[in-house]
C-alpha cells in the first residue's frame with residue numbers, strides 16, 4: 718500500500734505465447750481524472766536454459782460492460798534499459814526498480830472500474846513470471862492514504878500510548894513524513910542504495926542468523942572477526958527483498974522517527 722494506491726493485484730502468468738495470452742484484472746472505485754496504472758515484473762530470472770520475461774499487450778479500462786479506455790502497451794514511452802518492443806507488445810525483461818512502468822489512464826466518470834491487462838510470459842527457472850498491478854491516484858484521497866493513516870493510528874496507540882484519529886495533528890505529521898520519504902525514494906529509484914551488511918557491520922545479523930560471525934586466528938596468535946559469507950548468502954538468497962513500491966523502506970524510516978519520539982523513549 719503506497720500513499721497513492723487505490724487497489725492492486727499480483728498475478729502469476731502461465732501463458733507462454735501470444736496465442737494463449739491471458740487477461741488479468743483488478744477492480745475498484747475510481748474518481749474521474751487522469752490516473753496511473755503501475756506495472757512491475759517482480760521476479761526476473763535467467764539461466765543457460767532460458768530467460769523469464771513478461772510481455773504486455775494492452776491495457777483496457779471497463780466501467781460495467783463498456784470499454785472506457787484502451788492503451789496499447791507498445792506505445793508506452795519508457796527508458797530502454799529493461800525492455801524492448803516485440804509482437805505489438807511491451808517486452809519487460811528485468812525487475813530492477815527503474816523498470817516499474819507507469820501507464821497513464823483516463824477515467825471519464827466516477828464509479829467502479831475494471832482494469833484489465835493482457836499479457837503472456839517467457840518461462841525459466843522454477844517460478845512463473847509475477848506481474849504486480851497497482852492502480853494509483855493521489856496522496857490526499859486514495860484508499861492507500863486512508864489505510865496508511867489507519868495504521869499510523871494503531872502505531873500511535875501501540876508505540877506511544879496515545880489515542881488519536883486518522884485526521885489528528887500527530888497522524889497528519891507522521892503521514893506527511895511518510896509521503897515525503899516515499900516521494901524522495903520514488904524519485905531516486907534508479908540510484909543505488911547499499912545496506913549495512915555490505916559495509917562490514919559484524920553485528921548486522923545478531924538475532925537474525927546465529928553464529929555467522931566467525932573468529933579467525935593466524936600463526937602468530939592475532940585474532941580478528943569475519944562473516945561466514947556462504948551462510949549469509951544462502952540466507953539472503955531465501956529472502957524476498959524486492960520492494961517495488963518502496964513502502965517497506967518508507968515504513969523503516971517512519972517507524973524509526975516514531976521511536977525517537979519522547980513519548981516512546983520516556984513515557985512507556
Ligand SMILES: [Ca+2]
Nearest residue numbers: 774789790805
Ligand atoms: Ca498491443
Ligand SMILES: [Ca+2]
Nearest residue numbers: 768769770810
Ligand atoms: Ca529476463
